[in-house]
Amino acid sequence: MSEFSKSSLNKVVRGPKRAHYDRALINEILDSHFLCHVPYVHENTSIVIPTAYGRKNDTIFIHGSLKNRMLLSLLDQEKVSLTVTHLDGLVLARSVFHHSVNYRSVVAFGTPRLVNDSDEKMEALEIITENIIAGRWAEARIPNEKELNGTLVIAIEITEASAKVREFEAMDELADQDLDIWAGVLELEVNAGRVVKNQDCKEGIETPASVKNFKFQNREVQGR
């Protein structure tokens, strides 16, 4: 199915022109990031925690410590959501009122499930790791049984999702277009910065391919 169906949960009410339900677009946005924000409820207050994720088909995997309050709380919920946000630029209109940001975001809803099976758990950790930095799984020492047992992995089977995208120039009121004020977009990018080798790293070990090839995927979204 190429589109997520709209329910009262994922149907975008504000700014429906920027809303998308297309699976390919949603997956592309999800696959270009590795940090999502997941809300859970504690003492009647919703709290959001950033956490790494990886995707396989319609399943999102997240992980953490066995005692992670957020993860444990999610397992008590019938449906959970997660949000992924790319901040792509500042939209500077002539009027403050029409200032905005260019962004690509996804809100996905799904049913949480504790991953118990060792093979699926290992696969989930590989998917998360490779989504953060491709090629690293093959370079590093993979989890042993004790570490696997010490990790909580949750699969969220996506049932509903929507994307919102704004990616165009500033839009002003007609009456403002003649003002002597600059209008445009200041693009923002996430880039790899310095590579800082551990002080205790063995001598003679070269920077690995995963690090050399790393590129945060600021790529353009297709198909709008």
Place this chain on the structure above:
Amino acid sequence: MSEFSKSSLNKVVRGPKRAHYDRALINEILDSHFLCHVPYVHENTSIVIPTAYGRKNDTIFIHGSLKNRMLLSLLDQEKVSLTVTHLDGLVLARSVFHHSVNYRSVVAFGTPRLVNDSDEKMEALEIITENIIAGRWAEARIPNEKELNGTLVIAIEITEASAKVREFEAMDELADQDLDIWAGVLELEVNAGRVVKNQDCKEGIETPASVKNFKFQNREVQGR
């Protein structure tokens, strides 16, 4: 008061060594970003929406359309939270298990209040705008009465907050330190990219100072 007191809401349970309650540090993290993630509850499911913010003392201002479901929902809550996350680097240990990220994040809790007073509303919009891009308020056309009336502004008076910071090299098990695997940190930065002038921008208008001077504040956090 230089520290936020710890309650069951803001007391960091996982990774307490990375937790901070220091006001100066929390404010520095808040002031280095302009996008927060705010959760609200809709149909028994928590949903997170990214939104711009600005800070004045212990008050965080957010804004949106009068019909914004998230904002309206927040006003029904006694206490709301918001999360700000800086992703500063990938921590690549020898073992997958000890992979991590360097980050600075704040979770703040507070009481939401609708801003009705025109002067406070205008000030809030100036604070949000200037927090996104310093100097822009003085360059752009500020909101007129109609626009002000069409904007919903919420003040969140912070009552509790905590920061979590990880900013050091990879930490491996002693037994793994002899492996022939590279370990270190790949830093990530948010940078200004291209400046794209609006096609309908009047000729002869130069790139303004706010754009020329813009720098996303990837700055190092002091005082840990």
